[in-house]
Amino acid sequence: MVIGLVAGLEPEEEVTDVVCDESDLKDGDMMEVEVGDHNVLLVKVENNKVYVSVKKRIQGQPKRIKWMGARDQAVSHTVMLLGGGAASLMCAETLRQENYGGRIIMVSRDDLLPYDKTRLSKIMNAESDSLLMRRMEFFHKYDIEVWLKKEALSIDTNKKTVAFDDGLIQGYDQILIATGCRAKNLDCPGVDLENVLMLETPEDARCIHYACMGCRTVVVGTSFVGMEVAAYMIDMASSITIIGSSELPYQKTLGPEIGKVTMMMLEERGVTFYMNDAVAEVQGENRRVKAVKLRSGITIQADLLIVGIGVNPNSEFLKGSPVRMDSKNYVIVDKYMRTNITDVYCAGDLTSFPLKMAKGQNVSIGHWQVAQAHGRIAALSMLHREVELNIVPFYWTVLLGRTIRYAGCGEGYTKMVLKGKFENMKFLALYLKDEEVVAAAGLNVEPAVSVVAERLAQGRVITQAEAESDDLSWLKLQPM
Secondary structure, eight states: OOOOOOOSOOTTOEEEEEEEEGGGSOTTOOEEEEETTEEEEEOEEETTEEEEEEEGGGTTSOOOOOOOOOOOTTOOOEEEEEOOSHHHHHHHHHHHHTTOOSEEEEEOSSSSSSBOGGGTTTSTTOOHHHHBSSOHHHHHHTTEEEEOSOOEEEEETTTTEEEETTSOEEEOSEEEEOOOEEEOOOOSTTTTSTTEEEOOSHHHHHHHHHHTTTSEEEEEOOSHHHHHHHHHHTTTSSEEEEEOSSSSTTTTTTOHHHHHHHHHHHHTTTOEEEOSOOEEEEEEETTEEEEEEETTSOEEEOSEEEEOOOEEESOGGGTTSSOOBOTTSOEEOOTTSBOSSTTEEEOSTTEEEEEGGGTTEEEOOOOHHHHHHHHHHHHHHHTTOOOOOOOOOEEEEEETTEEEEEEEOOTTOOEEEEEEEGGGTEEEEEEEETTEEEEEEEESOTTHHHHHHHHHHTTOOOBHHHHHOSOOGGGTOOOO
């Protein structure tokens, strides 16, 4: 939201205004805000404020504050939201913003109100209360019921009811399935030992924070969770060893080039890597981990084992229902977040959805911004306002105080164009497929990644020639 005015500029000249406090952007993450009729991605921080540039003609318009309604007792319609994450929260808020007056029930198996899960691997000793996205007063004010510590066991789409683990059977008129995914554990002997930990909740994060102090710590997994947790523990654990199944970290997401850079960053701080390997056995004594044996035959002495090897969708309760899922048990939706069953919608991590910028190819992307977009589109679809999902996924990883930002969908890319140098810790990687840019990743090159995201969202092709050009003005960068 624009809240300032800068005088003395020409009508079409850009101006810069404060839109939020720095505290609203935590740990190098990014935020979308509404400016005029457009969404803007915030990435720039100066003097404890976050800034965004807009055309001056937008200035002088009234502040755009989202109005939210409440329940109308005369409306007998009920929307049930299964899951207490970003998708459900955004769906609930959007329904009230669009003057939906029916009953909204948000059901979560967690014991907390919706919280910011992106921070769990970045500030692992954070108190749960500091992670909440909305407090109970908010839900009371807008008549959004929240049921905690309750899990769905089955759904009857003919009767429009859900059976829960406490014996309750609750009816609905429309339902959003947003139960997310859960961490995947190792499949080997010894995984049930006491100090084999996974990161799913704030309590898990705090447990890892205190358990790693002065300990020989082994981390399994070299994507976002594994690498961020390892980086976080560097000054606390006595030693850190990372086990990865691929040749380099982030190989499937950010690519081998950036993976090599991140690996070097951690190696310089004393982290040991064993790549192209896997855990064969977790060895213990008195119910606690003592060593980790790898398939290669190497044995690593350990006091603590942290597993971050991916996720499984929480969709078991849908088995036996007619809701269509793919071979990995992700729920298939269309571009309006509708499943194959009328009045059943799905959003967030457990969806397989068509990504417009990937020419409609179905993908599953477990990231915060994607889940929020899903929730909004699902709410509008429930209100019979067909707004097509059109997003460019963006996410970020923070390692040793450095934030690598990524936008797009680079799966299957065939060429990478590099601006800057990896070794200088200042670079922009442009990923190409069929001679077009499909994704970008950058470190210390703001706002280049968000510029690429904007172009992709607008459907404007970024050609290979443009990507390879020495002219970086379109990226709002100086020569590198």
